[in-house]
Every structure is written in C-alpha cells, then in structure tokens.
Amino acid sequence: MKVCVVGNSHIAALKKAVEDGALEDADTDIVFFGAPGRNFNKLRLRDRMICGPANLQDMLLRVSDGLYTRIDPSEFDVVVIYAGRFYFHRLLGSIHRVLRNDVYLSDGCLSTGIDRWLTSKHVFRLTKKIGEASPTTRVILVPRPIPAIGEDDNSGSAAPNAKSPWVWDSLEPSFRKKIWSICQQSASRKGVELFPQPESTIDANQFTKAEFTAHSVRLLKPQVKHPATEVSHMNARYGEVFLLSLLAHLSSADDHANRTTDTASA
Amino acid sequence: MKNPYEELPERSFWRPAIAEKYALDVSSLWAPKYELLPNHAVATAGSCFAQHIGRALVQRGYNWIDAEPAPTIFDSRTKKDFNYGIFSFRTGNVYTAASLRQWIYWALEKEAPPAEIWKRKDRFYDPFRPNIEPNGFSSEQELEDSRNSVFCAIRKVIAEADFFVFTLGLTEAWINRGNGQVYAMCPGTQAGQFDPELHDFKNYRFQEVENCLRDCFDTMKSNNANLKFILTVSPVPLTATASCEHVLAATTYSKSVLRAVSGQLRDERIDVDYFPSYEMITGAPFRSMFYEPNLRSISHHGVNFVMDSFFACLESTYGPSKVRYGGSGASSRRRAKQREAMETICEEEMLDAFRGALK
Numbered sequence: 001m002k003v004c005v006v007g008n009s010h011i012a013a014l015k016k017a018v019e020d021g022a023l024e025d026a027d028t029d030i031v032f033f034g035a036p037g038r039n040f041n042k043l044r045l046r047d048r049m050i051c052g053p054a055n056l057q058d059m060l061l062r063v064s065d066g067l068y069t070r071i072d073p074s075e076f077d078v079v080v081i082y083a084g085r086f087y088f089h090r091l092l093g094s095i096h097r098v099l100r101n102d103v104y105l106s107d108g109c110l111s112t113g114i115d116r117w118l119t120s121k122h123v124f125r126l127t128k129k130i131g132e133a134s135p136t137t138r139v140i141l142v143p144r145p146i147p148a149i150g151e152d153d154n155s156g157s158a159a160p161n162a163k164s165p166w167v168w169d170s171l172e173p174s175f176r177k178k179i180w181s182i183c184q185q186s187a188s189r190k191g192v193e194l195f196p197q198p199e200s201t202i203d204a205n206q207f208t209k210a211e212f213t214a215h216s217v218r219l220l221k222p223q224v225k226h227p228a229t230e231v232s233h234m235n236a237r238y239g240e241v242f243l244l245s246l247l248a249h250l251s252s253a254d255d256h257a258n259r260t261t262d263t264a265s266a
Numbered sequence: 267m268k269n270p271y272e273e274l275p276e277r278s279f280w281r282p283a284i285a286e287k288y289a290l291d292v293s294s295l296w297a298p299k300y301e302l303l304p305n306h307a308v309a310t311a312g313s314c315f316a317q318h319i320g321r322a323l324v325q326r327g328y329n330w331i332d333a334e335p336a337p338t339i340f341d342s343r344t345k346k347d348f349n350y351g352i353f354s355f356r357t358g359n360v361y362t363a364a365s366l367r368q369w370i371y372w373a374l375e376k377e378a379p380p381a382e383i384w385k386r387k388d389r390f391y392d393p394f395r396p397n398i399e400p401n402g403f404s405s406e407q408e409l410e411d412s413r414n415s416v417f418c419a420i421r422k423v424i425a426e427a428d429f430f431v432f433t434l435g436l437t438e439a440w441i442n443r444g445n446g447q448v449y450a451m452c453p454g455t456q457a458g459q460f461d462p463e464l465h466d467f468k469n470y471r472f473q474e475v476e477n478c479l480r481d482c483f484d485t486m487k488s489n490n491a492n493l494k495f496i497l498t499v500s501p502v503p504l505t506a507t508a509s510c511e512h513v514l515a516a517t518t519y520s521k522s523v524l525r526a527v528s529g530q531l532r533d534e535r536i537d538v539d540y541f542p543s544y545e546m547i548t549g550a551p552f553r554s555m556f557y558e559p560n561l562r563s564i565s566h567h568g569v570n571f572v573m574d575s576f577f578a579c580l581e582s583t584y585g586p587s588k589v590r591y592g593g594s595g596a597s598s599r600r601r602a603k604q605r606e607a608m609e610t611i612c613e614e615e616m617l618d619a620f621r622g623a624l625k
Contacts (some may be wrong), residue, residue, distance in 0.1 A: 094339035096520050103334050104415030109348045113340035120341065166339065 001250070004027045005072055005080030006043070006050060009036035010233060011063075011140040012146055012219040014082070017026075017239030026247055033064045033071050036219045040084050041122045048072065062220060073134035078250060081130070081141045084123030088143035088197075091117060092179050092206075093166030099175075109200070111235045115186040128192050138250070140195045141187065145238065146202065148231040158160075170205040198245040201238060212238035274507045284551045290571065292551055299532075299539040300494055304328050304587055306428040307356035313361050313435025315543065315564065316502035317352050322573035330354070331427055333419035349398050354427075355419035356412075358395040361435040363478035363527075364448045364470060368394070370482055373420035374489065378489040380447055383409055384458040391457035394450050395423040399415040432482075433543075434524040435500045438507060438516070452508070467508045469519075475527045483531075483538065495538045501547035503562050521548075543572045547606070 005011050015032045017023075023030060034040060037058055043052050047254055051070035052060055060069050073079045091114065099105065105113075119125050124141065131139040180196055187194045203209045208231075216226045216233040234242075276282045277294045284292060302308065309331045310320040323330040336350035345351050349358055360366050371377040384391040387578050389402030390409045395416075403409040423430070440452045441454055443466045454460030470478075479497075499521055507516035525544060532540040547556045554561065556568025581587065 003469045091337075091339055094337040098335055098337050101335075102418045103336075105336070106348075106399055106408050106412055107398055108401055109336070109344070113337065113344040116341050116344050118588065119337060188309060 001027065001078065001097075002076045003078045003080065004031045004033060004073070004076040004082045005082050006071065007032075007034045007080075007142075008040035008084055009209075009219045010083035012222070013234040013236060013239035014243055015219070015239070016217050016222065016236035016245055017240075020236050020240070021238070022240035022243060023061075028247060030243075031064060031076070033060065033068055033072075034082075035059050035063065038069065043126060044121075045126060045133060048074070048133045050126075050130065059220070065145050073130050073137045073139065076097070076137055078138045078140065079130060080132070080241055080246065081123060081127045081139065083142065083144040084121070086123050086141065086143040087166075088180070088183065089146040090148075091168035091183075092171070092176055093168045095179060096168050096171050097174065110179075110181055111186065114182045115189075118183060118186050119190065121246065124187070124192065126168075128190055131191055140194070140246075142195050142242075142246075143197065144232070145197050145234050146208045148208045148210045168206070173202075173206060176206050177201075182208045195246060195249060198241050200245075201241055208234065208238070212241075275393065282493060287551075287557065289551050289553065293575070293578065294541050295546060295575060298541075298580055298583050299536075300429075301584040302328070302429060302580055305347070305543055307331050307426050308429045308431060309423040309427040310335075310431045310433075311353045311355070311357065311360050311366065312431075312433030312498070313359050313500040313502065315435070315502055316359075316431070317429055318432035318497070318569045318573060319433065319563050319576075320351075320353065321525045321577070322569075327575060331423055333422040333426075334415060334435060347400050349395075354401065354423050355393075356398060356416050357420075358398050359435070361450070362437065362470060363434060363475045364439060364447060364468075365394075365450065366432060366440075366449055367478045367482050367485075369416075370422060370424070371484055373417040374424070376485065378467055379413065379417070380445075382442070382447070384453075393453065393458055393588070394447075396451060396457040401410060421489075424493070427490065427493055429494050429496055430486065431496045431498065431541075432479075433500050434475075434528065435502070436504065437520040437523050438474060438504070438509060439468050439470065440508075441466050441468050452606075470523070472523050472527060476530060479531060487537070495535075497509070497531065497538060498541045498543050499524045499528060499544035501544045501556075501568075502564060505562070537580045541576060543576075546572045546575055549567050 005014055011032055011034055018032075019032055022077065033050065035043065035052060039052070039059065041055055042056060043050060045051075049070045049072050056067045061067075071079075089206075095110070127139055127141040180194075183192050196230075197208070201208055201212055212234050213231050214235060216230055216235045218224055218226065218233075271278075283294075304327055307329050308320075308323075310316050310323070320330045320332075331354045332351055333354050334350065334356045336348065337346045340350075349356055351622065352358075353360075357369055362370065368377070372379045380394060382393050383406055384393050384396070386402065389404070390406050391402045392398060392409055392413060394470055398412070403412065441447065442448045442449070443464055447460075448468075453465050483495055503520075504513055504520060505516040506512045509516045509519070511519065521544065528540045531538045546552070548565060556565055556571060557563065558565055
C-alpha cells in the first residue's frame with residue numbers, strides 16, 4: 001500500500017516513527033510531504049497535483065527527503081492530510097466553555113456552527129478538492145493532536161494571562177465523542193473522511209497523555225528539540241501509535257464506499 | 267427679578283439648540299442621570315433597535331453582558347442566524363413592556379413557565395420567540411432546555427447588571443385569551459396557527475405600559491437593589507397595525523404612549539433614565555435623513571449618530587472614559603463589518619409578507 005502523508009510540522013512525529021522503524025513489519029510504502037507553520041496554507045491543488053509556490057520548493061524537497069516538489073495523489077492508495085489548522089480541540093473547548101456556563105446549544109446550532117467552522121478551513125477545502133480530483137485514491141483528513149495540557153496560546157491578546165477560550169480543565173469523553181461525531185457527519189456530507197486521534201493516546205481529562213509530548217521533534221531541524229514546555233507537538237512514540245491505528249483502520253475498512261461511516265469511536 | 271427662562275442653558279431654546287445648528291451638530295440631547303463606566307455591567311433587551319446598543323457598547327470597550335453566548339469559535343453568521351450575541355439573553359426581540367414582564371416573571375418563577383409549544387411538520391417552535399432557531403427545535407425537550415437556558419441567563423443578568431437598557435418598540439401585541447400570555451408575534455405569521463377564538467389583539471394603554479414597567483423594575487430590583495434602568499423608544503415605525511387605524515396614526519399612538527411612559531418613569535423614579543434615541547431619528551431637525559428609502563429602516567449613519575450621541579452625552583456630563591475605542595479610526599474593512607453587523611433581526615418585518623393577503 002502506498003501512503004502519502006501531507007501536513008505541517010506535526011507530521012514530524014510520524015516521520016520520526018517511520019525512521020525509527022515503526023512500520024518495518026507493515027507492507028506499506030509511506031511518503032511525507034508538506035510545510036510547517038503558515039506555509040502549509042500555501043499548498044494548493046493545481047492540475048490535480050498538490051504543490052506549493054516557488055519559494056517553498058526547497059522546503060517541500062527537504063520534508064520529502066529530496067523526492068518531491070509536488071504530489072500526484074492518484075499515484076497513492078491513500079493520501080492523509082494531517083493537522084494543518086484543523087484544531088479539533090479548540091472547537092471542543094470553545095463549545096465546552098459555553099455549555100459549562102449553562103448555555104444551551106440546540107442540535108441545529110451545533111451542527112450548523114461546526115459545519116461552517118470545518119468548511120472554512122483551508123485544510124478541509126484542500127482535502128475535499130484532492131478527493132474530488134482523485135476518485136481512486138482514499139483521502140483522509142486528520143485533526144491536530146489535542147495538546148498534552150490546556151494550550152494557552154494568547155499571542156496578540158489584550159489579556160495575555162487570560163486563558164484561551166478553548167482551554168478546559170476536564171471534560172467527559174462522551175462529550176468529545178459527540179462533537180467528533182458531528183464533525184464526521186458534516187465532513188461525510190461533503191465527501192470527506194475524517195480519522196481521529198487514537199483513543200489510547202488520550203487521558204482521563206481528554207488531553208493527550210503527557211508521555212507523548214516528551215522529546216517531540218521538529219520537522220525541518222530534527223536535531224533541535226522542542227522546549228520542555230512544548231505540549232502541542234508529539235513524539236515518535238505517538239507517531240507510531242497513530243500510524244498503527246491508521247493502518248489497522250485502513251485494513252479493516254476495505255469497502256471504499258463505507259469509508260466515512262465507522263470512525264465515530266474517537 | 268429674572269424670569270425663569272433667563273438662566274436656562276442654550277439647550278432649552280429651540281433657536282440656538284436647533285434652528286441655528288446643522289442637524290448633525292445638534293448635541294446635549296441627553297443629560298444622563300448616572301455615569302456609565304466601562305466596568306459597569308450593562309444588559310440590553312427590547313425591540314430590534316436595541317440590538318445596536320449592545321453592539322455599540324462592545325465596540326467602544328464597555329462591559330456588555332452576554333449571558334447566553336455562542337461558542338467563540340463559531341462564525342458570526344451562525345451566531346446571528348441563531349440569535350446569539352443580539353441581546354443579553356436569547357429572547358429575540360422583546361417588543362412590549364408586557365412581554366418583558368412575562369420573561370422576567372418566568373425566569374424568577376413568579377409565574378409558571380408557558381406550556382404552549384407550536385409544531386410544524388416535525389419541528390417545534392417557541393410561541394414567545396418563534397424566530398430564535400432558523401428551523402425550530404428538533405423536539406419539545408430541546409425547546410424546553412433552550413427556554414430554561416434563557417431563564418438562567420435572565421436571572422444572571424438581573425443579578426449582575428449595573429444598568430438594564432430596555433428599548434420599547436410597540437404597544438400592539440397578540441395575547442392568549444385563556445391565560446393572558448403575550449406572544450412575540452401574531453400566531454400564524456412566523457409559526458403557529460391563528461385561532462380567533464384563542465388569540466386576541468391587544469393595544470396597550472398608557473397605564474398598562476407603565477404598570478408593566480414598574481412591575482419589571484420592582485421585581486428586578488428585589489433581586490438586585492443597585493440596578494438602574496435606561497429606557498429608550500425605538501424610532502422604527504410599525505410594519506403593520508391590527509388596530510384598524512392607518513399605520514402612520516397607529517405608529518404615532520404607539521410611540522407617543524411609549525415615549526410618555528418613559529418620561530413619566532424617568533421623572534418619578536430615581537433609578538430610571540430615558541435616552542432620546544427616538545427624538546434623534548424622528549425629530550423634525552433631522553428631516554428623516556436617517557431613514558432608508560422605505561422610511562422605516564434606520565441607516566447605519568442614523569445608528570452611528572444615535573450611539574455617538576449616547577457616548578458624547580456621557581462624556582460631556584462626566585468627562586471622558588478611558589476605553590478601547592474602535593470608532594473614528596476604524597479601517598474601511600472594519601466599518602464595512604460594522605455596517606454588516608448593524609443589519610438587525612426584526613421579526614416584525616415578517617408582517618409585511620402578509621400585506622398581499624389584504625389586496
């Protein structure tokens with residue numbers, strides 16, 4: 001099976017896992033492609049190829065180990081669009097915050113709000129276009145991993161010490177699963193398959209277990225470690241768990257037409 | 267000895283205050299009773315024009331209470347479609363004083379909450395805010411859960427607010443003959459079915475409006491003794507009247523009663539003030555310049571004039587407030603966004619859709 005993982009800095013965990021031999025026993029050829037940070041949003045689908053602007057060529061080559069400056073999705077069995085700015089945890093936290101304050105959101109409001117949020121994302125639109133342009137390739141969108149503790153990104157905020165609106169202390173797994181299910185239904189209606197963060201990587205408070213962020217690696221400078229306070233990027237162990245989970249899902253869901261129906265277990 | 271007029275300020279005389287001024291230079295229309303500071307918690311409710319007040323407070327960095335917010339991550343279109351962030355609580359437009367009293371009584375359990383629910387096909391509608399969800403609720407339970415959320419938000423507003431700004435819109439309403447409950451709209455217009463045996467037209471008189479407002483204020487103050495009230499009257503004319511009068515005469519009646527009651531309460535109660543947004547739009551000096559071509563909708567210039575006057579009057583009385591201000595220096599993009607945001611949600615306009623039935 002030929003798999004291409006397209007993403008931003010978060011694919012470093014998956015790439016390192018492969019480099020460390022996580023998929024040695026699997027009959028899978030895996031290619032990494034993408035660009036970290038805001039550069040990911042410069043990726044486009046042109047002439048049925050995933051590509052970036054000229055000033056991104058060096059970066060794309062480095063990420064793909066000198067192999068690709070553009071990707072033809074139809075050459076792969078599976079294309080995984082990984083992370084980008086698909087912040088599922090921010091959606092989760094933002095909804096949780098108002099519900100915790102006794103505000104009621106109807107099913108109609110939840111599904112409309114989530115639908116519009118999801119489809120406004122560059123990464124979602126890119127995934128949808130790739131899927132439409134490459135009908136024989138299975139295209140899967142994966143959210144960013146949930147941070148290991150409450151992410152507190154207040155850059156540019158007038159109140160830098162205030163907690164971001166998506167931070168929670170603790171929430172119920174059933175709530176996370178419900179919101180994920182709405183995301184899946186919304187994506188499915190538009191022909192996009194979502195695949196969740198593996199359940200085994202999530203702790204009781206619905207953050208990623210801390211063990212998966214220790215010694216996380218960078219995409220372009222693997223030798224430079226993230227600071228110890230980094231809680232968003234994952235390590236090679238996480239990459240291994242994710243890839244094994246993905247491969248198990250791919251092998252268990254042979255029916256391409258049913259690809260969007262049974263991943264509500266997140 | 268001087269006569270009483272000799273020592274009055276310029277604003278008391280028509281010629282210097284109005285006739286000799288360009289309309290947009292007319293100022294000091296309001297002498298606020300109380301200073302409204304950026305840290306004061308301000309709640310807003312009322313007819314469609316009231317939507318501008320909350321927005322203006324937020325844009326100027328004031329502490330507007332949104333007791334029933336949508337998730338911040340949702341886009342502005344979703345929030346607007348589902349009536350979040352419009353008023354301090356999610357009642358939709360509250361056009362009459364009787365309707366406000368009803369919501370407060372329900373929230374504070376002075377009256378039992380309504381049992382009536384309207385059904386159309388497989389969707390459920392709240393007769394007291396039929397437009398609150400674009401396609402109604404999926405079940406009676408969902409509707410009741412949402413209603414309980416409003417009651418909770420109203421209680422929160424009453425407990426936390428320093429100022430409650432209420433914009434009076436109409437004297438006309440439709441009520442349930444059996445239990446006296448006041449509908450948000452005539453049944454059968456947005457949802458529900460009109461039944462002449464059950465539904466009765468009511469055009470509230472001065473004393474009734476005054477009593478309703480006194481009941482509201484006294485009830486709210488029994489839960490928050492420090493609460494103060496600012497009344498305004500919407501300058502938006504009636505879309506339609508069921509009074510058998512001409513719509514212009516009916517508008518004059520409605521607005522006159524509401525304006526007179528506001529003045530009476532402002533004069534009699536230390537905790538009530540009146541802000542003359544009505545006069546700033548409808549007054550002869552302004553020559554209807556703030557109306558859109560339909561002579562009903564208020565242009566964004568009119569809204570800006572009213573809200574700029576609101577803050578200017580506070581400043582001229584109490585001095586400048588140090589707040590974050592997105593006003594005159596705003597970019598054209600921001601101004602365009604503000605104009606978009608100024609598009610109000612006005613269920614009453616739905617009545618215009620029934621005009622054809624009269625032909």
